Amino acid sequence: MADHADAAENAAPIRTTPLNARHRALGARMVPFAGYDMPVQYPTGILAEHLWTRENAGLFDVSHMGQAFLVAESHEAAARALETLCAADILNLKPGQQRYTQLLDDEGGIIDDLMVTRSAEPEEDGVLMLVVNAAGKEQDYAHIEARLPAGVRLMQAPHRALLALQGPKAAEVLARHCPDAAEMGFMTAKSTTFDSIPVHVSRSGYTGEDGYEISVKAKKLEAVADALLAEPEVKPIGLGARDSLRLEAGLCLYGHDIDRTTSPVEAGLVWSMQKRRREEGGFPGAARIQRELAEGPKRVRVGILPEGRAPAREGTVITAPDGREVGIVTSGGFGPSLNAPLAMGYVEPAMSAPGTELSLMVRGKALPARVAPMPFVPNRYFRKPA
Amino acid sequence: MAETRYTKDHEYIRVDGDTGTVGITDFAQSQLGDVVFVELPAVGKTVAKGDEAAVVESVKAASELYAPVSGEVVEVNGALTDAPATVNEDPKGHGWFLKLKLKDPSELQGLMTEDQYNDYVANL
Incomplete structure (x- = not known):
């Protein structure tokens, strides 16, 4: 037996999410992933976890991912700043609307992919919420900060944790704790409460199923997770099933399906570059990307x-x-x-x-x-x- | 009386006369997780100790099964092709991979006994 799985260990000290003890208590097999000690599977195994998520609801700890806020005096100022780094239409995001995009380098390669949400709260106009991959977060933050104009700040949110609740029963389960989540549309987000805990919920995910991502203060994560795990429709799901679910859904994994050598056109992500941006350009690598759009990629x-x-x-x-x-x-x-x-x-x-x-x-x-x-x-x- | 010996790579070989039945241990199947594919060698193939003799794949990864000793493949467990999960359910019984006609039975002396293997796993 010789395991060919990625055994890359990080030399840096391993980090943990606030649910580390809970994962261990649930019998998870823990593996190093992007510098974090993460559950790859629980005792029932990847096959059962995957199928459970497609039929019921799976709870994923994705607190290793990077959460940050881009803050400016107006939505336009924040959106214009981010549009210099990615090819999505951020300017025309409605309050509470979420979009998938990629940070691009000057050759049109992908530095990372991320979710961007415009705050739904009128008093938070000018706040964009970003969720980036765990492996690239420090590099992403440095990249963004180095390119922001005066008046736009990046505020990292390491005190926030993130859960994903995914599957056809996610909506009915979450509605028991957060009634206003039920009426949310795909790729929208809002600040609300889970039981009485303040949370920021988006209706999105990485499985191809209906579901939510729930951002919560790290110290409240365990309370939210435990309440969800107490629901009969919910089981904890590890990174192994997360990968097989996203692969069946045709979704890219950064560092594998997309990276600095791939452009969004090659990767089939043209849908994430709205028409105004594709035509106007004004993002890194626009020359290559517009050429590929016109002539086709290699x-x-x-x-x-x-x-x-x-x-x-x-x-x-x-x-x-x-x-x-x-x-x-x-x-x-x-x-x-x-x-x-x-x-x-x-x-x-x-x-x-x-x-x-x-x-x-x-x-x-x-x-x-x-x-x-x-x-x-x-x-x-x-x-x-x- | 059949005797079972073990490798550090978590294969077992259960020897009966001049033939040994080879598979992976319960520890190995639990580490692999759900087995979804098994590739078996052709009957008649000759393998040297340590050669790759079969492939076992879980949802996440592909792994090799190495020949614990040298010999000729005289039988393979074709049932695994349609039911690879048998490796998880019954690794030392119905989940066997192949049978080897031993070339040099003295090679068995270099493998672990059951007690030695259990100690080895306990200390991993």
């Missing part, structure tokens, strides 16, 4: 379904049926809801149409596979009737 991210049962892992070389190398797998594994192996990766545009036959080079053998549309499992986000 490679594109696609979903891939192997025909057999063997998973193809990250780094697997993709070839055309004639053996010519045409790309590489960036995430791959087994989809418990799909009950089959699945992968995503980058291929030449000519090889990217759904149904295109490919081969995956696994342990020296060419395994047949096909390009597949994503998500692999249909999204079930809550779209509020207009």
Whole structure:
């Protein structure tokens, strides 16, 4: 037995979330992830956790992620500042609206991906809430701070923790503690209370299911988590199932499917760059991104379904049926809801149409596979009737 | 009387006469998590001690099963192809991987006994 999982240990002292003792009490297997001691799975295992989330509701501790506020005297000032760093339309965010975007470098590569929310509170006009990946947060904050104009400040919020409650029963469960969450639409957020605890709730997530992310002060995290775990529909879910859920949902994992070498156009994230921004430019790497939009990128991210049962892992070389190398797998594994192996990766545009036959080079053998549309499992986000 | 020996990589080999049944230990399956795929060698393949003899994949990762001793693969557990979770449910019984005809039974002396393996795992 030799484990090929990423065993990268950090030399820096390992950090913990406020739920560390709770994870251990629940019997979690803890692993180092992005400098944090995190639960990869609980005793029931990744398959059961994944399927539970798709059928009921899963609770994820995502307190390792970076939360920060961008603060200016007006929404316009904060939005204009952030728009110099990413290609989303931040200016036209409505109060309480959330968007997914990426911090871009001058070559159009992706420094990190993040969620941006305009505060719903009129008295907080000029506040944008940011949630960035754990692994990149210090670098992201330094990058943002170094580029802010006078009058716009970045305020890190290390005292805040984050839970994700995901799955088709998330709404009915959360409504017992936070009644006004039920009527929220996908990608909206508000400040409210959970029981009597102040929380900031967004209707979003990383599983393809309906669900919420709940930001709360670190010292109140355990109370919120325990109240949710006491609900019969809720089980704790580790990072292992988080990864298989997001892969089935076709969502990118930073450092694997997107990084400094990939542009948002190559990554299939054009939807996250609203029309005004695509046309006006004015973001880092705009020359490359606008050229790729006009002429097409050199490679594109696609979903891939192997025909057999063997998973193809990250780094697997993709070839055309004639053996010519045409790309590489960036995430791959087994989809418990799909009950089959699945992968995503980058291929030449000519090889990217759904149904295109490919081969995956696994342990020296060419395994047949096909390009597949994503998500692999249909999204079930809550779209509020207009 | 069959005797079972263990490797530091958490394979077992249960020897009966000149043949050994090879699989992974309960500790190994618990560390791997849900097994979703097993790749077995061809019957007739010759392996040297320490060679990669099979592949076992969980949701998260691929791992190798190494030959505990040298020999020829005389049988494989084809049932694992359709029911890989058997490795989790019954690793030392129905979840066996392959049978080896031993080339040099003296190689077994270099492997751990059950007591030694239990001590080894207890100290990991």
